[in-house]
Amino acid sequence: MSIQALREARNAAARDLRNHYDKHKDSWNADHQKVYDELAAKIDGFDGQIAAEERLLSIEASNNERLNRIEERDDVGRTEAGNRAEQESAIMRAWLVGGPQALTNQQRQYLDNRRNEAIRNGTLSTSPNVDGGYLVQQEFARSILEAMKLFGGMRQVATIMATANGASFLQPTTDSSSEEGEIVAENAAATTDTSIAFGSKLIGAYRFSSKLVPISLELLQDSAVDIEGHVRDRLTKRLARITERLFTTGTGVGQPEGIITAAAVGKALAAGGATSFTYDDLVDLEHSVDPAYRARAKYMFNDAVLKVLKRMKDGQNRPLWLPSIAGVAPSTISGYEYQLNQAMAAPAANAKSVAFGDLSTYTIRDVLAVDIYRFADSAFMSKGQIALLGFSRHDGKLMDVGGAVKTLQHSAT
Template sequence: MPSIQAKREQRSALASETRALMDANPGDKWGDEQQQKYDGLVAQIERIDGEINREQKVLDIEAAQKHKVRDRASRDNISDDEAEHRLNGDKQVFRAWLAGGVENLTPEQREVVAQRREALRNTMSTSVGTEGGYLVEKEFSAALLESLKDYGGMRSVAQVIRTETGAAMDFPTTDATSEEGEIVGENAPTTNEDASFGTMAHVVYKFSSKDIAVPFELLQDSAIDIEAHLRDRLNERLGRITNRLFTTGTGANQPHGAVTGSAAGKIGATGQTSIITWEDLIDLVHSVDPAYRRSASCSLMFHDNTLRELKKLKDNDGRPLWLPGIDVAEPATIAGQRYTINQDMPVMAAGAKSVLFGDFNRYLIRDVMQVALFRMTDSAYTKKGQVGFLAFMRSGGRLMDVGGALKHYQNAAS
């Protein structure tokens, strides 16, 4: 079986061939023969992309584990071997607690849990019972927050920070896109132009995973990685709710979504309730000031269904707008712009704000401390042969911009 590197090289060659095909056939040279060859190359690229993505996930897991060991060694000023030993010890405590609660722990392990419970009281400002909250190990929490980045799209392009408290924070804002200097004559005084600064409040909210019921048998089966099972479930639930609200949240008792905070860049002509044209895409891109377009974090964002339609778009010479990236540093583009797939973006429909473009680094996601995980063994679960788990995290998101860094294309109302 070819290595992942060999597959990357194969993909790169196909992408280069696709781009060469486009370069060699401008305007009137593009016909059915060129289109069929283009379609065949794209199909091969998409198949290889799927294979690479699956193998890359395995490599990422291995790399993440090595990174945890190095971080722990650096933090505690110990060797990598000792760091790995301590990490395994933390995992054993955590997994023992997941499987059987506090009663399942050794005296030494109970002391670790007691310390975490005290931290939980200070963090969550709540009482904790004998089977109550557990402030999950830092590595588990970090892995969860990192995996949320892969869920939905917003965390992969937004600016993400972590703070110790969840208090509302005022961030400074200013629009400098129209400011400029001046020519000053000899011995003439300069004029003043004070920047107009403002503030925008950034608020975090408490998110719940909802109850996750785990059968006794699953907890007792040593062959099951219960930690990974829970992390996957938490990632799915917390990832879905946060990404949806970071995308389309109203800002009323919930995060202020990127779509909600974006300005109008282009509105489709009458009849374009479910389509976008090449001209619309170009107009949307140029509705954003070049000061923002030059940013490395400037890109498009849309639903996968929208990408399907965009791949059908052609320029005025009849050539496809979609081009495959040569490698990771040069990703696939539409009309020369990078893009992110976000399944919480509205699909194209009457009045839908279906495409975003701009500097996504102006969208700020703030996570507070760590994830709090509760283990529940009351009768409601016991009667069903289950143990319940419930996680809380605090996070918020808002577009911290007043200069039009992020704009949307809106389909026609009719």
């Protein structure tokens, strides 16, 4: 079955489930729940098949994006963009396999031309050497950043700020959630409000490392292997995992301040809630967030919590989870969209396992450069390996100061 057919079958099942729910929600019973469970299981099966197909399609999409960037960057047509993409891939492979000395004079000239263009256009913030890789800082590095956006939960919901350099700056903050205007009588003066206060939060750029990634010479030399894709995937996952974790739970001391760290507790569970929570607890969490923020609110939790929520019922014994229908409606919990984030805690003593609110008030800052270095010293060559090391710079802060995001915290016992 094609991916389009899978999507259509999945949407049909989701539509049937939602129609079934809407038709019977005011008189829900065990028979209705049985039909719901059967349709939900069918949807889960389709989702697994679709995810596998989408992983394959993402490779083609990445290649198309690269060609689009080269067309725009160099002001050339599709055919020439393809030629330049092949040339840049050949240079990248040669550099990975043999280091800078493996590049031909023609390839070095191509790199010099690209660097000079970048300097003229003001897009080269530092002057990389061939050991760091000229193209690594441009196309290859940009692909890594784009892939990181698809990896975890925070980049799906946060506001992304891209800067050309890593200089720290202050972002102003203020809380207007309790302010209101006034009625002024004829010929009367308007009141002067001196209570408005502005603050600021410092956004920096912490340096993240992929750690050294050893790669065997056999893998590098096997022309059947997509070595660029392999390297990009390895570096992306390493950098994405640590940044996603710290954007979620970072302390803010020598590292980004995570959204869960910065957000206030909206619902603290009483004793006995160390590993579980109820529908009523979710209602309390929702209403701990001001209605002004709830219009854009989403839930965020990890997959273990989603599994619990899919089985949870509301006060009338109806399921909380409804599946998405492409182009029509998103998946929801109690009517709110949700975002999976595997860096969030599972239900446990004192853990904050659920977040709710306007998650876009969290800002992620990316410095648009990823440096990749190649190591071929005796520590690796004696094992028939080279090693790659990637650096990238990021920071993250919850910029809201009015309580846009709240968390559910489990009890100690």
